[in-house]
Amino acid sequence: MKKDNSLVGIKELAKLANVSIGTIDRVLHDRPGVAAKTKERVLAVLQEHDYQPNMIARALASRKARRIVVLIPSASPESAYWKAPLEGVRTAGSEIQRYSFTLDVLLFDQNDRHSFIPLAMQLLEEDFDALVLAPMFHQEAQPLLQHCDENKIPYVFINSDIPGSDSAAYFGPDLFQSGCMSAQLINYISNPADEILLVHISREMEMQHHLLRKEEGLLQYMQDNGMKQKLHKLVIRDTTYSAIEQALAEQLKNTTIQVLFVTNSRVASVARFIEEQQVAGICLIGFDYLPDNIAYLEKGIIDFLLCHKPVAQGYKSVMSLFQLLEAQQEPQKINYMPIDIISKENYRYYEN
Amino acid sequence: MKKDNSLVGIKELAKLANVSIGTIDRVLHDRPGVAAKTKERVLAVLQEHDYQPNMIARALASRKARRIVVLIPSASPESAYWKAPLEGVRTAGSEIQRYSFTLDVLLFDQNDRHSFIPLAMQLLEEDFDALVLAPMFHQEAQPLLQHCDENKIPYVFINSDIPGSDSAAYFGPDLFQSGCMSAQLINYISNPADEILLVHISREMEMQHHLLRKEEGLLQYMQDNGMKQKLHKLVIRDTTYSAIEQALAEQLKNTTIQVLFVTNSRVASVARFIEEQQVAGICLIGFDYLPDNIAYLEKGIIDFLLCHKPVAQGYKSVMSLFQLLEAQQEPQKINYMPIDIISKENYRYYEN
DNA sequence: GTGAAAGCGCTAACAA
């Protein structure tokens, strides 16, 4: 109603509520030691004047540093994916450190659940105010999540979700929809008579779930839109190049494929195969803005990459917790990231 | 060298340089009234300790509000495009007001250069510290830009550029590349035997330049990639629906078109035509994430929309000036925005 | 030229 741009400070409020600024501060932070009636009165005044705390003054005055910890996989040379979320996390970290926040990053090996356990254990002993977790290992994460629940430590999931859990938010892809998008793209670039090869390349069980959701989306779209293309499926559990090479050679010997869809970032290996074997006339689609993939996009061997803004995932995960801790601002529960389509003509300006 | 995370404040520096904090502050801000020798000594200490000012304290202490003004077209019901940059500008505005920055938005009618002139004149008289300008009217903007140059007031361009000027930065699309992207998309979804119709819909001369750059990109790509599709071109200068309807009907009577490419956000009018006339088998591509366009995307009448993150353009324009003023951080000169591809399957998660 | 001191809006420790 009033255009008064929140120029009220605790001093004015104190006067208006007939209390001292100390009391205002107490109810602002829901600290004990305020009589119910007083609290009520103060709250009323707060509401009435739509008090907005001056975050700068707050940051300057409070010397207690809050600690956010981030527990995600490390980027391996084999899979550079996690470099991106880490970058976003770091950016957020440097932004919030002005507000006396600390950020600690703990990295585990996504191929080895045993690398996760000690980190999770360690956190049980330590002091922290919020957690960003890539929940690759549901079982192993249980004690940690329980600890958080018990101590009212908020946590958000990044990249994949544990639907049943009490997380404050999820930042990551809508895998099913991502599959639909792939199917639509394939539908546009292919003809009904064409044949499609779907390739899963992964040795991790947890990952499989990721990939299968995409497959489901693809199948659903194909069915809903009456796509007549014949769909072949190839699962490669050995992620070495020689294994991939062999599996592909085998498959392509027996079938004529026009569209090849790789359900994750390993698409570069397939591209390498296509390049080395000089397979012609295949349209190749895969995932993620990674250097290897971009190189093949540039060469025209990969046609499209889908991408879910991994950097933004990291950034937003941290910032949502910052907002929650600093301003009691509850984040949205589910935050699906954009499904970006990257090609040779637009990758240069892409923002991860 | 030292891992000392800039914990030195002006107080310590004062002690180290054997001066008072007042003097430190003077050299920090290059204010007069410091003996050359003293200044030297202080600067040495500053360097040595790699002093990083505490921006929070600075913001809290300084009561002088800096003023950024934004001069862009208003969003009309006819063309909602500018709603998006405005939104980004507003978001940035609310973020930087914490740092005692003010932001004023001045809107002109993009169809009427006479609406621009008084605003530009008015600014010549007023006090402001930085400017965001959508340079639709080059001629009319000259006095203002000159005024800025003379008074060392930094300015950035949004949405379109004036290459020769002294702007601190440009935030907007790479129109040529945008045309290339369109062509690539068309290449994927069409066959060599297909015919393409390129449609420019605009009555503004300045706009024409925008559209022509896209056309150039398209043509270049087609040539470079040996596209055999026949290309027709239609220019519609009357932007009312009936005019568009008539022009399209005329054109489609004489030619069989498989792909229709509209070079701006007016694609919704073309979609309406296709819907009303029940034209079948046409793939429609256009620009911008606007409600009307999205509605037709949803219906399956528009197939793809290209988009250059208009909200982000507004946001970044303002923030770059904020960074420049607040931290003397020079922005990158040219900031081409991403070229996003939006379809029925991914528009839900799109971030403007 | 230089220093001292009073805030900026808030937090937190200490009194009452």
Place this chain on the structure above:
DNA sequence: TTGTTAGCGCTTTCAC
């Protein structure tokens, strides 16, 4: 249960 007060690191004014 409440009020008072001393800072947080910096800017700015005023006095020397």
